[in-house]
Amino acid sequence: MAFCGSLDALFQFPSRSFSPEFKGAKKGSCKIVHNNNNVQASTKTKESSCSRGRVTGTGTYRDRAKWDVNDSAQLYRIEGWGAPYFSVNTHGNVCVRPWGTSDGSDEIDIVGLIESLQRSNIKLPMVIRFPDIVLHRIQKLQECFDMAISRYGYQQSFQGVFPIKCNHDSFLIKDIIEFGHQFKFGLEVGSKPELLIAVSKLCCNKDALLICNGYKDSVYIESALLAMQLGIKVVLVLEQMEELDLVIKTSRKLKVLPIIGLRAKLSTKHDGHWAETSGDSGKFGLSVSKLIQVVHRLKKENMLQCLQLLHFHIGSQIPSISTMKEAMREGSHIYCELVLMGARMHYIDVGGGLGIDYDGTGDPSNASISYSMQCYANEVVVALRDACLLKGISQPVIVSESGRALASHHSVIVFDVLSVSQQTAPKSIGNLESLGESRVQKFTIIDKTAYSGKIVLNCSLRRKGVHLLTMSTINHLLI
Numbered sequence: 001m002a003f004c005g006s007l008d009a010l011f012q013f014p015s016r017s018f019s020p021e022f023k024g025a026k027k028g029s030c031k032i033v034h035n036n037n038n039v040q041a042s043t044k045t046k047e048s049s050c051s052r053g054r055v056t057g058t059g060t061y062r063d064r065a066k067w068d069v070n071d072s073a074q075l076y077r078i079e080g081w082g083a084p085y086f087s088v089n090t091h092g093n094v095c096v097r098p099w100g101t102s103d104g105s106d107e108i109d110i111v112g113l114i115e116s117l118q119r120s121n122i123k124l125p126m127v128i129r130f131p132d133i134v135l136h137r138i139q140k141l142q143e144c145f146d147m148a149i150s151r152y153g154y155q156q157s158f159q160g161v162f163p164i165k166c167n168h169d170s171f172l173i174k175d176i177i178e179f180g181h182q183f184k185f186g187l188e189v190g191s192k193p194e195l196l197i198a199v200s201k202l203c204c205n206k207d208a209l210l211i212c213n214g215y216k217d218s219v220y221i222e223s224a225l226l227a228m229q230l231g232i233k234v235v236l237v238l239e240q241m242e243e244l245d246l247v248i249k250t251s252r253k254l255k256v257l258p259i260i261g262l263r264a265k266l267s268t269k270h271d272g273h274w275a276e277t278s279g280d281s282g283k284f285g286l287s288v289s290k291l292i293q294v295v296h297r298l299k300k301e302n303m304l305q306c307l308q309l310l311h312f313h314i315g316s317q318i319p320s321i322s323t324m325k326e327a328m329r330e331g332s333h334i335y336c337e338l339v340l341m342g343a344r345m346h347y348i349d350v351g352g353g354l355g356i357d358y359d360g361t362g363d364p365s366n367a368s369i370s371y372s373m374q375c376y377a378n379e380v381v382v383a384l385r386d387a388c389l390l391k392g393i394s395q396p397v398i399v400s401e402s403g404r405a406l407a408s409h410h411s412v413i414v415f416d417v418l419s420v421s422q423q424t425a426p427k428s429i430g431n432l433e434s435l436g437e438s439r440v441q442k443f444t445i446i447d448k449t450a451y452s453g454k455i456v457l458n459c460s461l462r463r464k465g466v467h468l469l470t471m472s473t474i475n476h477l478l479i
């Protein structure tokens with residue numbers, strides 16, 4: 001096992017392919033091969049940044065004799081993706097600062113830690129969790145919203161929920177509930193099993209929210225309403241018209257007045273990895289005309305007072321803040337209109353989407369973001385404040401369902417290096433032959449007939465209407 005800075009070694013950063021919170025994301029990891037006097041970046045997901053960023057992926061990096069810790073830190077872009085938690089210490093070892101301190105008083109040398117664990121006969125692979133990072137993330141999210149609320153004179157508070165689907169690890173969920181108690185932090189669920197987990201974790205917590213999203217049958221709805229009888233603040237968020245009948249019928253049967261939320265399908269389109277599930281043609285949520293139908297139906301059933309929350313989630317890992325700004329503008333006005341139609345609204349749930357800088361570039365791409373958590377909180381708060389002031393209505397409690405922003409940094413997987421391969425990164429688009437067999441195979445996914453075989457030429461790709469002009473575009477296809 002070796003880390004950055006050591007020669008003839010290969011180290012793979014913990015990447016999204018290993019963490020449940022990255023489920024659904026593209027697979028890939030950054031491999032760095034140190035070989036004699038050359039250090040070459042040979043990457044699968046991250047070449048794009050290598051080709052345009054601070055590190056060039058193709059050239060000789062530094063002479064072996066002069067290689068130092070700073071070169072390693074720069075090569076792995078550890079500041080970009082790891083700060084304030086992960087860095088390289090003066091010994092060239094990866095270390096963690098669970099409290100994100102700048103003086104390093106909380107620093108743990110991960111290599112030293114693993115060596116001592118191995119001396120105690122604990123074998124690789126292992127996952128090391130840092131609960132303090134979870135606490136730090138929850139506090140940071142709350143602080144950012146508190147700061148925005150005070151800066152913009154917002155009249156209500158922020159209350160987060162953690163979406164269980166992001167990471168089902170029971171230790172993590174226990175930590176989130178324990179650390180988030182002071183902030184009334186709750187949980188979001190999208191299925192019956194998740195609902196049961198959430199009920200067991202929240203049953204002594206009367207202030208936290210339990211947001212029920214996802215497909216709902218009568219058993220799901222009945223379980224959610226029974227959880228209300230245990231004193232949990234459950235919100236049943238309707239995603240489909242059919243769920244309305246079931247909620248009305250089941251709540252009457254159990255004689256429990258539900259708290260109802262509506263998931264709106266916004267027109268705002270995500271411009272990142274989950275673009276296809278967003279916008280008017282997205283499959284989740286109710287269009288504006290359906291929202292109005294629900295309001296009329298609830299009025300008719302004398303249950304409009306139950307409608308208290310508006311929810312939307314335009315997609316995870318939003319690359320640029322302008323998308324969130326647009327979604328917030330749209331969502332805020334829908335919220336106001338629901339109030340003006342007579343609903344006793346109290347919460348707006350802005351979903352997830354707060355991204356993580358996985359590749360450390362700070363660019364608005366699939367693997368990175370170009371905004372801070374504070375900037376995100378500011379945009380949410382200011383859009384809501386402006387819409388509510390314009391329409392003269394009371395401001396709602398802000399709920400967010402940030403998942404990866406809370407969980408992603410908190411665990412590290414460590415494993416033995418099983419093999420080392422040596423690759424020469426292609427110099428340009430015209431040199432695609434050097435991509436090697438495994439990469440060529442990836443092209444077959446795009447078009448089986450045209451790109452099978454070992455040699456893929458620039459021109460044949462173009463003929464198929466695939467415009468591959470830069471290294472980063474190729475890399476995007478290879479992910």
Ligand SMILES: Cc1ncc(COP(=O)(O)O)c(C=O)c1O
Binds near residue numbers: 166213351403
């Ligand atoms: C409804 C909903 N809320 C929240 C999240 C979490 O998103 P993120 O990890 O971007 O915060 C997801 C993720 O898929 C989701 O579908």
